[in-house]
C-alpha cells in the first residue's frame with residue numbers, strides 16, 4: 001500500500017509537471033505566425049510513417065542509422081514494460097501481464113532484453129563517437145556547453161535505464177525459483193536467465209527483493225526524469241518528429257514563397273495590374289526578424305531539431321569555412337523562442353510595446369531580435385542550394401528562416417551587403433542578375 005501511494009504521488013506529480021512543460025512548448029511554437037497548410041494529406045501521412053516512424057532518411061548514413069535504430073526500437077518496445085510498471089504501480093500487483101499473456105509475454109520480454117543489449121552497445125558507440133573519436137559534425141563550436149552535455153546526459157540516462165531493467169529482471173528470475181507464488185514465471189529470458197543467477201544467485205531473499213525493487217523504482221524514476229527532461233533537450237524530436245514531418249512544406253525544393261505585396265508592386269510597375277489603391281496603403285513588413293514573424297512551422301522545426309549536424313556537414317558555405325551552419329540557425333531560433341516565451345510569461349510591462357495592454361506576442365518588444373543570435377554574415381553566406389533541407393532526417397527546412405531574415409534585411413531594413421547592390425540594380429534595370437544591355441524580352445529571345 002505504501003508503495004502504491006508513493007507511486008501515485010511520484011508518477012502523478014512528474015506527469016503533471018511534464019504536461020505543463022509540453023503545453024509551454026506548444027504555446028512557444030504558436031508564437032510563430034499562422035501558415036495555411038496546403039498539399040496532399042496522404043503524402044503528409046506517408047512522411048510521418050516513412051520518415052518519422054520508419055527513420056527512412058537516417059539510412060543515408062547507414063552505420064549511425066543502424067545504431068540509432070537499436071536505441072529507437074528498444075525505446076519503442078520498452079514502452080510495453082512501462083505500461084506494465086504503471087499497472088503494477090497503481091494496483092499493487094507484480095508483473096500483471098506475465099500470467100495473462102503466458103508465452104507471448106516471454107517473447108516480448110526477450111525482445112526487450114535483446115534490443116536492450118543492442119541499445120547498450122549502441123549507446124557506448126555513440127558516447128565514443130562524440131567524446132573519443134570526435135566525429136567532426138558532432139564537435140562543432142555551436143555544440144559547446146549545454147548541447148554537448150545534453151547529448152552525453154541522455155546517453156548516460158540510457159545506460160542507467162538499461163542497468164535498471166537488467167537488475168529488475170535478473171533479480172526477478174532468481175526470485176521466481178524461491179517464491180513462485182508471488183514472482184510469476186516469465187519463461188527463459190535471453191539475458192536475465194543467466195545474468196540474474198550469475199550476479200544475484202548468492203544473495204539472500206531479502207537482498208534479492210531489494211535489488212528487484214531498486215531496479216523497478218529506478219526504471220520508473222528514469223522514465224519520469226526523461227519525461228521532464230525532454231522539453232529542455234534536443235531529444236524532444238522523439239515526439240515532435242511526427243508533427244514536423246506531417247506539417248513539412250510540400251513545395252518543390254527551391255520554390256520560394258511568393259510575396260503578394262511585392263508581386264502586385266512589380267505588376268503595377270509593368271502595367272499588368274489594375275490599380276486597387278494598394279500603393280497608397282502602408283507597406284507591410286517583409287520577411288522575418290523574430291520568432292513572432294517566422295511561421296509556427298519554422299519554430300516547430302527548431303524544437304524538432306536533433307542537432308545531428310547532417311545539414312551543416314553538407315552545407316557548401318560551412319565546408320568552405322564560412323560562418324554559416326544551418327544547425328546553428330535552428331538552435332538559435334529555439335533559444336530565441338525560449339527567451340521570447342519566458343519574457344512574455346513574466347508579464348513585465350518593460351517588454352510591452354504598449355504598457356497599458358496585456359503582454360502578448362502582438363504587444364512584445366524586448367529590444368532584441370533574431371539578428372542578436374544570427375549574424376548577417378551567416379545569412380549572407382547561404383547559397384540557397386537546399387542541401388541542408390535534403391539532408392535533414394526529420395524534414396526541417398533551415399533555408400526558409402534564412403531567406404525570411406534576408407528578406408527582412410533587404411526589403412524592410414533596405415540594408416544588405418554592398419557587394420549585392422550591382423545585382424539588385426541589374427535585376428531592376430534589365431530583369432536579370434547580370435548587367436545586360438538589351439531588354440529582358442529581347443534577351444530571352446536571343
Ligand code: SF4
Nearest residue numbers: 315382383385386388
Ligand atoms: S541552403 Fe544555405 S544553409 Fe542550406 S546547405 Fe545550402 S548554403 Fe548551406
Ligand code: SF4
Nearest residue numbers: 305306308309311392
Ligand atoms: S536541422 Fe535537421 S539535419 Fe540539421 S541538425 Fe537539425 S535535425 Fe539535423
